[in-house]
Amino acid sequence: MKIIRSVQNKQVKAWHKLATKKGRILQHSYFLDGWHLVKEALLSGQKITQLLLVPNSKYTEKLKEINNGKNEMVLISEEVARTLSDTPSPQGVFAIVSIEKPVFSFAEVKNGAWLLLDAVQDPGNIGTMVRTADAAGFKGVIFGKKTADIYQPKVIRAMQGSQFHISLLEGELLDYITEMKERKIPVFGTELSKTARTYTEVGKFENFGLIMGNEGNGVQSDILKMSTANLYIPIKGKAESLNVAVAAGILMFQLKK
């Protein structure tokens, strides 16, 4: 089987372009780096276009076994692997995965716990919140219109495969909040203000929404006005605020029954 050794190879150049939003849109695909993520994608039945592998690595046999002849495997040299990976010592296992865009779905939010992201910008924060929502037993995450692209390499790395475990929806948060409230599901905003309710006071819930906002500006005021209640984590020291992903973790584990 042929090994791609040149970083000038047409396919290698196409894979590199998946690091950009334009490249992902043109190829309808995103890039996974590392054994853990590739294995999760295979086991959860993602639509994989190509599997890339450095031959004779410790993952070769495991990958062949899980793939079971289903998806195309392309052999690449260690040098090509190094240019494709963000990590200093790449594992030499990659996958090109079809993008299944988060969908708009009112039907899904009829039960379960949901994290709503309002214009969150930092890719590490977004990915970490998806991973935490998974760990906290949430049903899914809803991305508001102004939230950053979730197929960026940094989001993908921080999600650690949780995009394969829970539902990812998108759309106008105000519409989702209206829908949830009509179904008597509480939706909590978050606000860095002592006029908001302390997060430990409202109880625990099976079905609810939790809204986290932009790193600098918080949740938009028209959304805060629509929520069932707005919550606040009391700051005891001299820090002005918490990192949004840490705050989301504290709130998700506190509120989820």
Added chain:
Amino acid sequence: MKIIRSVQNKQVKAWHKLATKKGRILQHSYFLDGWHLVKEALLSGQKITQLLLVPNSKYTEKLKEINNGKNEMVLISEEVARTLSDTPSPQGVFAIVSIEKPVFSFAEVKNGAWLLLDAVQDPGNIGTMVRTADAAGFKGVIFGKKTADIYQPKVIRAMQGSQFHISLLEGELLDYITEMKERKIPVFGTELSKTARTYTEVGKFENFGLIMGNEGNGVQSDILKMSTANLYIPIKGKAESLNVAVAAGILMFQLKK
């Protein structure tokens, strides 16, 4: 007053070198970028070598007022500011601050809540945990020997100035744990294992230690053996683990009285 306009200027080159560990050791200094951090450094009485400022910025008058003639101010061009900053639109305010290394101090740990970091590697995680410890009302953070350098630009950015609010200590964690236990202060390890105790079961404390471990390997086993008890955050979904800074946030806010 002269404005430094050339990125080839000797001083500019020296400032750039503060992004590296070698540069920080040679110059005994680290670099702060942005109005918020520079203001916190000034107000908390840090030893500042130089303040750098783009002239006629919105911060010029505020900076002069807070500095009150105390520290040397150097004017730099917008172009120089752009090369010095990691952010796409720098505020044009920087400070060179003397490194006060975290100290070894048994006396300090006789009371208060302490976060102990065992070989944590990711700079964003380290900085975020210091910021969260501040917000949770902790007295300080103790850096074990194998924890990454806290004066890296990414750690500094994530701490958001909390290094000026709480104590930063360093040294052998086993020695600190022994000391705290002799003083009847509980020290909790963290373990991704169902044999550990659920974190909500142990109560709340004024004086205690909480140990967080390396991103891949967790807390070292000899440290886990020494702790008062080891805690576990139950994972409800399919995620394998939580991000260490998120886990630390959940635990600090749960355990601190």
